[in-house]
Amino acid sequence: MRPFSLLVQAAAHPRPHAHGRAATLCAVRPPCAPSIRTFHKGPRDTVTSHPHPDEFSFERLGLRAAVLTAFRLAFPSVKHPTPIQHRFIDAVLKGNDVLLKDKTGTGKSFAAVLALLSQKRGAPYKSDVPGLTAPVPPITSLILVPHRDLAYQFYHWIERIHHHMTPQESLPSLAQVFIRDSTMSMEQQLAPIQQTPPHILIGTPQALLDVVQKDPKALPLDRLSTIVVDEVDYLIETVPMLADKRTMAKMERKISQHPGPTRLLLNHIYSSASERMEKASHQGKNTKREPENTRPQLVMMSATLRNHLRKFLLADSGWFTKESGKLVRITGEVSPHDPKAPQATEDVAEGTVGGTGIEHHVLVVSKHGDIMNIESAVESPAVAPEESEDMPSDDDGALLMSQEFDADLALLTSLEAVAASFAIDVPSVALLVLPSDASIQRVVKELSTYGVNAHTLDVVKDKSGRAHLMRQDLDTMAEKPTLLVATLASTRGLDLPGLQHVFILGVLDNGAVDSYLHVAGRVGRFGRGGKVISVVTERHAVKLKNGKEVQRDEPKMILSLLKKAGVKPTVYDKFD
Numbered sequence: 001m002r003p004f005s006l007l008v009q010a011a012a013h014p015r016p017h018a019h020g021r022a023a024t025l026c027a028v029r030p031p032c033a034p035s036i037r038t039f040h041k042g043p044r045d046t047v048t049s050h051p052h053p054d055e056f057s058f059e060r061l062g063l064r065a066a067v068l069t070a071f072r073l074a075f076p077s078v079k080h081p082t083p084i085q086h087r088f089i090d091a092v093l094k095g096n097d098v099l100l101k102d103k104t105g106t107g108k109s110f111a112a113v114l115a116l117l118s119q120k121r122g123a124p125y126k127s128d129v130p131g132l133t134a135p136v137p138p139i140t141s142l143i144l145v146p147h148r149d150l151a152y153q154f155y156h157w158i159e160r161i162h163h164h165m166t167p168q169e170s171l172p173s174l175a176q177v178f179i180r181d182s183t184m185s186m187e188q189q190l191a192p193i194q195q196t197p198p199h200i201l202i203g204t205p206q207a208l209l210d211v212v213q214k215d216p217k218a219l220p221l222d223r224l225s226t227i228v229v230d231e232v233d234y235l236i237e238t239v240p241m242l243a244d245k246r247t248m249a250k251m252e253r254k255i256s257q258h259p260g261p262t263r264l265l266l267n268h269i270y271s272s273a274s275e276r277m278e279k280a281s282h283q284g285k286n287t288k289r290e291p292e293n294t295r296p297q298l299v300m301m302s303a304t305l306r307n308h309l310r311k312f313l314l315a316d317s318g319w320f321t322k323e324s325g326k327l328v329r330i331t332g333e334v335s336p337h338d339p340k341a342p343q344a345t346e347d348v349a350e351g352t353v354g355g356t357g358i359e360h361h362v363l364v365v366s367k368h369g370d371i372m373n374i375e376s377a378v379e380s381p382a383v384a385p386e387e388s389e390d391m392p393s394d395d396d397g398a399l400l401m402s403q404e405f406d407a408d409l410a411l412l413t414s415l416e417a418v419a420a421s422f423a424i425d426v427p428s429v430a431l432l433v434l435p436s437d438a439s440i441q442r443v444v445k446e447l448s449t450y451g452v453n454a455h456t457l458d459v460v461k462d463k464s465g466r467a468h469l470m471r472q473d474l475d476t477m478a479e480k481p482t483l484l485v486a487t488l489a490s491t492r493g494l495d496l497p498g499l500q501h502v503f504i505l506g507v508l509d510n511g512a513v514d515s516y517l518h519v520a521g522r523v524g525r526f527g528r529g530g531k532v533i534s535v536v537t538e539r540h541a542v543k544l545k546n547g548k549e550v551q552r553d554e555p556k557m558i559l560s561l562l563k564k565a566g567v568k569p570t571v572y573d574k575f576d
């Protein structure tokens with residue numbers, strides 16, 4: 001079996017040179033200024049994603065020599081950092097807190113890895129773990145990710161670089177993954193991390209929170225130098241500005257009563273750090289010299305960062321530094337839907353789909369099983385209809401199909417459309433993303449009855465420590481094209497550079513634009529092209545859990561979200 005790396009090796013090439021605009025670092029005013037609810041935007045560091053080799057080089061960034069040499073050998077196709085990567089790595093290595101937003105597939109996560117690998121490791125200390133007598137080095141950085149596949153992707157990049165490092169420390173001392181694993185007890189999972197604390201620990205917030213809640217001393221989180229939160233808008237829930245203030249208040253109450261694991265974990269880490277720093281300053285200790293008496297540097301990033309989340313992070317969370325000039329905000333090319341752009345509203349997506357060469361198609365499945373391009377898929381821009389009253393909302397509970405609509409027929413016809421497109425259009429590998437409540441197993445089974453080589457998308461680590469796609473012999477992908485099937489929850493941030501086609505079944509996340517942007521962003525990475533093909537069902541009645549019947553108009557929902565995302569559906573020429 002060939003490793004997952006082969007997908008990565010087919011990695012994107014940088015775009016042809018484009019001149020980057022000079023960027024200015026900006027600092028956000030310390031949150032101790034005026035009111036806690038006041039949000040100081042400050043100037044943004046807005047730069048272009050395109051590389052400019054003369055100005056920007058990995059060599060100038062001060063990466064650790066061993067890391068630089070190994071990275072060059074492991075990723076020969078990655079020649080120059082983009083201006084944003086340059087700014088980002090520089091800011092991280094200087095110890096600043098960073099809030100980064102740039103399009104999907106522009107190398108944010110990859111740049112974070114290079115920066116973290118180059119960080120200095122703290123001095124060994126006497127651990128609290130029973131039975132551990134010799135001093136151990138601290139965990140330097142913690143990377144928080146929304147799902148296991150992304151954790152293994154980070155791990156895999158590090159593994160590839162580690163392979164070329166000299167002198168070579170052991171891989172577990174460089175990086176380890178900590179995710180929920182039902183096959184092992186928490187203690188069994190923790191043992192290798194406690195025995196050999198890694199330089200970089202990659203984990204999901206829930207798994208780490210489980211540990212902290214059971215035993216706050218089990219992991220030395222009080223000695224972390226840096227915390228990176230990838231896909232921050234997915235991990236931290238905030239309430240958007242709504243016209244209905246009562247609903248907003250209700251949602252805010254819900255979040256404060258039941259904060260998610262990332263909030264709880266960061267609250268734990270940063271409030272403990274503040275307490276320690278306060279105590280140390282009362283005792284007159286020099287906090288700079290004692291790692292356990294400082295707060296960890298915080299780096300957060302995503303391709304989509306709504307204003308309400310940004311406000312929460314910068315003004316209310318209390319996690320970012322209050323030190324003047326120590327917080328760097330970096331924003332990629334401004335999308336036409338950025339709040340700075342004319343007519344933009346809070347409700348409009350603040351992100352764009354990564355590649356410029358991505359085509360967006362929408363196929364509509366009729367009640368009678370016909371498949372056709374969405375009506376407005378022409379050269380002219382699609383006009384999105386107004387939001388309708390009868391569109392189901394999250395509060396209505398899960399949707400149930402009504403008697404008149406044959407959900408099974410719709411599903412099978414949609415899968416038939418995917419199977420047909422896959423057969424004629426996909427040379428090696430494609431991704432099919434399903435709604436969160438769909439059964440991957442059933443879809444994989446149905447697709448195989450249409451002769452599709454379909455598999456669950458699953459990145460795993462094997463016994464030798466290598467990360468790869470489960471059950472995938474990537475050697476055979478070109479001979480036997482493969483369709484990887486996943487749900488929305490497990491595709492965030494995933495990098496499959498060979499991917500040129502993403503199929504989306506239905507309208508994901510009830511029409512949330514950001515979800516579409518992230519799924520679509522699995523293609524078109526680093527300037528490559530790709531196709532995003534949504535297969536939706538004609539308007540039909542659905543029964544909600546509360547017994548109410550509403551109309552679900554998927555064609556209308558998708559047109560509305562595409563308009564917000566700033567993209568136009570074009571005709572998919574394989575169908576009428």
Ligand SMILES: Nc1ncnc2c1ncn2[C@@H]1O[C@H](COP(=O)(O)OP(=O)(O)OP(=O)(O)O)[C@@H](O)[C@H]1O
Pocket residue numbers: 008011012013014077078079080081082085102103104105106107108109110111302303492493494495497521522525526
């Ligand atoms: N400077 C570079 N030149 C060429 N390729 C690069 C460069 N930096 C990263 N890449 C490649 O680009 C791909 C995308 O990287 P990455 O997953 O870090 O993007 P991202 O911005 O984090 O995406 P997302 O927003 O979807 O999480 C990877 O395959 C990586 O190897």
